[in-house]
Amino acid sequence: xxxxxxxxxxxxxxxxxINRIIYEVSKGSKFFATERKKDxxxxxxxxxxxxxxxxxxxxxxxxxxxWQSIERxxxxxxxxxxxxxxxxxxxxxxxxxxxxxxxELARDPSLKGKCFGVGSGVLVTASYEARRGYGVRSGMxxxxxxxxxxxxxxxxxxxxxxxxxxxxASLDEACLDxxxxxxxHRGTIDQVVQQLRDQVRNETQLTVSVGIAxxxxxxxxxxxxxxxxxxxxxxxxxxxxxxxxxxxxxxKISGIxxxxxxxxxxxxxxxxxxxxxxxxxxxxxxxxxxxxxxKAHLGIGNTVVEPSKRExxxxxxREHTFSPTSDTQTLLDLLKESAQRVEQDLERLDxxxxxxxxxxxxxxxxxxxxxxxxxxxxxRAEELYDITSSLLLQExxxxxxxxxxxIGVRVTQLVDLRGAAAGEERLRKLFQSKASNSDAxxxxxxxxxRTAQEWQEEEERQxxxxxxQSLKGTADPFNEVHDLNQDSPxxxxxxxxxxxxxxxxxxxxxxKARDKVEAEQIETTPSTSEAAVQWSYLQxxxxxxxxxxxxxxxxxxxxxxxxxxxxxxxxxxxx
Numbered sequence: 338x339x340x341x342x343x344x345x346x347x348x349x350x351x352x353x354x355i356n357r358i359i360y361e362v363s364k365g366s367k368f369f370a371t372e373r374k375k376d377x378x379x380x381x382x383x384x385x386x387x388x389x390x391x392x393x394x395x396x397x398x399x400x401x402x403x404w405q406s407i408e409r410x411x412x413x414x415x416x417x418x419x420x421x422x423x424x425x426x427x428x429x430x431x432x433x434x435x436x437x438x439x440x441e442l443a444r445d446p447s448l449k450g451k452c453f454g455v456g457s458g459v460l461v462t463a464s465y466e467a468r469r470g471y472g473v474r475s476g477m478x479x480x481x482x483x484x485x486x487x488x489x490x491x492x493x494x495x496x497x498x499x500x501x502x503x504x505x506a507s508l509d510e511a512c513l514d515x516x517x518x519x520x521x522h523r524g525t526i527d528q529v530v531q532q533l534r535d536q537v538r539n540e541t542q543l544t545v546s547v548g549i550a551x552x553x554x555x556x557x558x559x560x561x562x563x564x565x566x567x568x569x570x571x572x573x574x575x576x577x578x579x580x581x582x583x584x585x586x587x588x589k590i591s592g593i594x595x596x597x598x599x600x601x602x603x604x605x606x607x608x609x610x611x612x613x614x615x616x617x618x619x620x621x622x623x624x625x626x627x628x629x630x631x632k633a634h635l636g637i638g639n640t641v642v643e644p645s646k647r648e649x650x651x652x653x654x655r656e657h658t659f660s661p662t663s664d665t666q667t668l669l670d671l672l673k674e675s676a677q678r679v680e681q682d683l684e685r686l687d688x689x690x691x692x693x694x695x696x697x698x699x700x701x702x703x704x705x706x707x708x709x710x711x712x713x714x715x716x717r718a719e720e721l722y723d724i725t726s727s728l729l730l731q732e733x734x735x736x737x738x739x740x741x742x743x744i745g746v747r748v749t750q751l752v753d754l755r756g757a758a759a760g761e762e763r764l765r766k767l768f769q770s771k772a773s774n775s776d777a778x779x780x781x782x783x784x785x786x787r788t789a790q791e792w793q794e795e796e797e798r799q800x801x802x803x804x805x806q807s808l809k810g811t812a813d814p815f816n817e818v819h820d821l822n823q824d825s826p827x828x829x830x831x832x833x834x835x836x837x838x839x840x841x842x843x844x845x846x847x848x849k850a851r852d853k854v855e856a857e858q859i860e861t862t863p864s865t866s867e868a869a870v871q872w873s874y875l876q877x878x879x880x881x882x883x884x885x886x887x888x889x890x891x892x893x894x895x896x897x898x899x900x901x902x903x904x905x906x907x908x909x910x911x912x
Contacts, residue, residue: 355472355485362484367701379596383603390604390622397621404617411616414628418637423551424573426640427526429513430548430556431533434565436509437462439543441492453490454482458658458742460491465565510560512553514642530568538566554638555581558589571636578636583610590633609634647753653682654696656745661700663740665733669726675746676721683748687755689714690748695725695732698743706747707732714752721746 363369397403433439437455442448442464452467454460460477467473471486483489519526530547537545544566548559551573562569571581586608588598601607604622606615612634619627632638655678657671672695683689693715694708707728715721725746733739 352472358472358485359481362481368478368481371702379599382596383600386600386622387603390618393621394618397617399617407617407620410625411620411627411631415631415635418628418632418635419575422575422635422637423640424575425516426514426551427516427519427573428550428553428556428640428642429515429530429533430550430553430560431511431513432546432548432560432564433509433537434544434546435462435464435468436543438464443542445492448490448492451490452486452488453492454479455492457491457493458660463489510557512556512642514640527568527570534566534568551578552636552638552640553642554591554633555636557591558585561589582634582636583608585609587612587633592629593633609636647756650686650688650751652747652749653679653686653688653690653751654694654745654747655679655682656696656743658698658743661740661742663738665730668729668739668741668744671744672725672729672746673718673722675744676718676725679721679746679748680716680718683716688748688751688753689716690752691715691750692748693721693724694747694749695728696743696745696747697729697732697741700740700742702742704743708749710750715748721748 360369363372397407438453441453441455448464450466452464452471452473454463454467454473454477456462456479458479460473460475460479460482462475463473463477463482467482467486467489471489473482473486473489479491483491515526515529519529522529524532526549530549534545534547537543546560546564546566547568548556548562549568549570550556550559551571555571555578559569559571571578587593587601587606590609593601604615604618606612606619612619612630616627616631619630655675657675659671662668691714692708692710694706696704696706698704709724709728711720711724715724729739729744
């Protein structure tokens with residue numbers, strides 16, 4: 338029952354004694370029953386994990402070929418992680434000491450040197466006097482805290498002055514990458530950090546503890562080393578980092594809370610150094626998914642420091658904690674207040690959502706939630722209240738009586754109105770640009786089409802005239818064109834036309850008439866050798882797109898006598 342903050346800095350009292358007092362004061366309460374139930378579930382999970390490990394150990398005994406194969410796999414993982422280690426960054430993790438308590442101390446200096454906590458029902462934080470002397474910590478129920486420290490002063494913070502959404506992102510902590518700053522300014526890293534802490538103290542009267550390390554994980558752990566109002570640096574050296582991690586309790590690693598701590602303890606792992614000693618058993622117990630533990634053992638963490646992005650936000654919500662009550666009207670009033678605050682947050686953040694969730698905690702500390710998804714975007718308090726109140730009334734009707742100690746409203750499936758507005762503007766500009774380009778292309782295509790058609794007609798006219806001229810002065814030049822159709826009307830007319838016994842004038846008239854007919858035939862009825870129209874089809878996205886390739890006129894090919902030879906004319910065909 339030590340809770341999530343038992344590893345917090347400043348807790349000097351013996352942990353076994355703290356646990357004994359918590360047990361005695363909680364025994365028989367609903368809180369105690371809930372915690373016992375959670376512990377039983379964790380124990381059941383641990384037993385299943387150990388059974389799976391033991392079963393696999395029968396199949397993979399130590400020193401066997403399979404055991405050695407697993408060791409090699411783990412070594413490959415460690416090698417890959419080592420190759421990714423980056424020691425070039427200087428990252429700070431700043432943590433304002435007992436932030437909420439420090440703020441209340443600034444508001445009421447008479448609290449200085451006294452044991453006090455901030456919160457109502459559950460403590461948000463506690464002064465170092467209460468932490469060190471009595472084991473009081475954040476997240477602890479007030480009645481438990483007072484059992485540990487009977488003279489504890491409980492201050493109800495004015496939470497309206499704090500942004501609850503920011504608190505979830507750690508209101509009193511921040512990471513900074515000062516690598517470039519240190520390179521560009523004079524002074525050592527320690528001097529830069531000291532200057533930062535002095536500036537915060539002078540401007541806010543708050544003290545800051547700072548961890549300095551090559552990655553965010555090490556920096557966060559380091560910020561707890563010299564609390565309060567201190568700084569600690571892990572040198573950017575592999576050996577120094579591994580030595581730092583060797584004796585570090587696993588509970589200090591972000592993501593390892595009370596449950597995972599118990600699981601690791603059951604496997605014989607309490608410090609980060611022991612992770613490597615038990616690596617094969619951990620591999621068997623967790624089905625090979627132990628890279629996160631190997632990273633903790635090696636002290637490898639994230640080196641990228643950047644602010645959270647709007648698109649990463651998943652929800653907007655508000656909750657109220659209060660003394661347990663089953664009064665329906667009181668619960669509805671608290672729900673309405675939560676809905677109003679959520680509306681304010683959504684408007685301030687420019688979000689709307691589709692899924693509305695009622696969140697609640699029973700008087701036995703069991704949390705539950707009920708959700709409903711709307712067909713449209715929601716953000717108004719009236720709509721939020723209508724949905725969540727109906728969910729609450731349904732729950733009351735189902736259970737008969739419902740005693741709660743926490744109630745709230747949460748909105749998910751968020752839509753970023755800023756992003757939506759920007760997207761609409763981009764689409765509008767895109768469509769405008771497309772329309773302009775389409776108009777321009779349409780005009781250009783028409784112009785190109787008309788030009789090509791005119792050019793084609795002009796070429797055909799000139800071609801017919803050229804052929805006509807070439808026919809003059811030769812008996813039958815087409816006899817030299819071997820690929821022409823010999824049965825064409827023009828050939829038949831030349832073969833059958835009588836010439837014997839005609840006058841020169843009659844011959845000239847007949848020749849002119851024949852030339853005219855041949856020119857018209859060539860112009861209007863080209864043979865396959867004289868004119869060929871080729872069509873190509875492009876297969877694109879399943880659609881057959883018809884495209885005119887080219888109409889190619891082959892006139893008097895290479896077999897024609899030089900004085901009758903004409904260039905090949907290629908004209909784009911249009912439909």
